[in-house]
Amino acid sequence: QDGGALRAAMAGLARRLLCRGFCVSAGPPSTRQLREAEEAAPVFQYAGKTARRKDRVFVWGFSYSGALGIPSFVKPDAGWKKPRRIQPTPYRLETEDKISSAACGYGFTLLASNTRDITKVWGMGLNKDSQLGFQRSRRDQTKGYEYVLEPSPIPLPLEKPQQTRVLQVSCGRAHSLVLTDSEGVFTMGNNSYGQCGRKVVEDEIYSGSHVIHQLKEFDSKVVQVVCGQDHSLFRTKKGSVYACGWGADGQTGLGHYNITSVPTKLHGDIAGVNIIQVSSYGDCCLAVSEEGDVFGWGNSEYLQLASVTETTQVNVPRHLPFKIGKVKEAACGGTGNIVLTEEGNVFVWGYGILGKGPNLTETAEPEMIPPSLFGWSDFSPDTRVARVRCGLSQFAALTNRGELFVWGKNLRGCLGTGRMEDQYFPWRVTVPGEVVDVACGVDHMVSMVRSFT
């Protein structure tokens, strides 16, 4: 009797345990149950209707100079991290503000934002000639840092720091220029050739110098500043070009081969012409006029100006009679030049890896790079190149779809393709976003990117 009661109690307990979950019998759920479960499921929202696209900065290339702005690549801050000499693919640089303009010099970078806050310009990389201004060292308050590993604010002596906006920055070999909208141009860095626009002081020590010079005397407002290797070019609103700095290759375009320490207006073939863009990075300079003509001066050892002259230096701007259509934009590299026409065609000439395979190493007349290499096809006929940029021995082209194509010498991984080999024709760089602008340096590149969604 006792055993029977116990067994019944056990059976009852077991039945209650079985009924612990859903009291419905098991079996494949019917369509109605599935639909109800689906409708009852919670909806997740990852992005709201007014979600904005975010602006980001990506850097890649040689990092030991600090030019990439990521200190853990040079001095690892965790035990497992190893120093990274080269960043072969685009790496995100976290910045608090939206960077509107960036420039890469020879081992250093400047980032500028269009804001009205007090801090408008950040610099990182080499600072041995104070090209990033004076960065006070925390260990010794009297000395400055020679290598800046993180984007550090550059204090500009502005009269109205909360109203002036920085429009553009540009970097050369050891000097930098900052263009503001109402207070002219600020220059800092090496001035041994007068490239900062002030009088050359003999035996001046540039390291740890506080000097930031301001330039205001131009015929109208300056709208573009460009740094060559050791010279500076200024383009004003009226369409005239001023230059100062080293002139041994004629890159100042002033008719002589001497140093100029005060910005002086250029004449020659561009006198009276409305110039809408100037470009330089090495010792050769190009200017584009409103009508679409190209003018060049400076070094021509690599056939950059061989279409007009046999000499290797040209010290007066000369019109380059190319029959390639109306030119929209030009960019100068160390040995090669590139122009973009209104139709969206890209032309290269000069010496080096020009982008038409390993067989084309030098040409004096512009050669077109076929648009199919930039993503143009019958399937997407609207794809065209929107911008061209030049580093010392690399070229970069941005399409209207926001894709970045690079080619040239892959010095210390600066192309960003992920490989260390040179690239003989345009190759797409994988960037997680739409590339808005890119700045090319000697061995590193910086790009401003907007996220997709």
Place this chain on the structure above:
Amino acid sequence: LNAAPERAPRQRVRFLPSPAPGGGGAVELVAASVPVLADHPLVRGPRFRKLKIGAGHRLDVKASGVFVLGIGHGNKLLSDLYNCHLTKVYTVGGLFGKATDDFSDTGNLIEKTTFDHITREKLERILAVIQGTNQKALLMYSNIDMKTQEAYELAVKGLIRPMGKSPPIITAIRCLQFALPEFQLEIHCLHETQQYLRKVVHEIGLELKSSAVCTQVRRTRDGVFTVDDALPRTQWNLQSIQEAMRNCQLKVETELAKTLA
């Protein structure tokens, strides 16, 4: 097929005895061309007892569209066509707002998300990126040394294609229709499976910060065969099949000659 008029039987020259013109029992051999008895229908039986049918590129159960079959000697052409590595075109339909485990709308629901922030512009941007990364994969898997002039020339013409095994590559993708929550894409691809295309739809949904499932996969072109050449179920009879084979023969031959040259 067996009822169709057959080939004439083979003829063979045989020396048959026939009575001599002289008369009286002498027999001489006269050459005559007679049909071979082995070809006689009553001896041989029906000409076709079995048909060897081979399939071209796979098409899974949930997908539809052009499916290439080879009959008899055509199976050899099938393997040649496979080695040509031609692109296939699919029309893929998708739906935003859901994520399922097998990426199609009949799977188990994993998550529901909002999709009102998605615009056609955002979708086209994502598609441009997909095309660009696959373009790079195309160049990388084609096993050409990037440093040669030959590589440059092929890249300009757009003829670089992986001629061996490679992971699925999308050569072109664009949006045909966009009406939230539905959208339709046209995808040109190589070496793919339909499940990979469904996965691509799912990834597009993730990239747009939402989720997407694939509702329809339809192959509209397989190499040289398009939907116009294909026979729908109502036309699965002998005459249409023979006519279709005749129409496509020329196309297949020119394509093979061009690619395998």
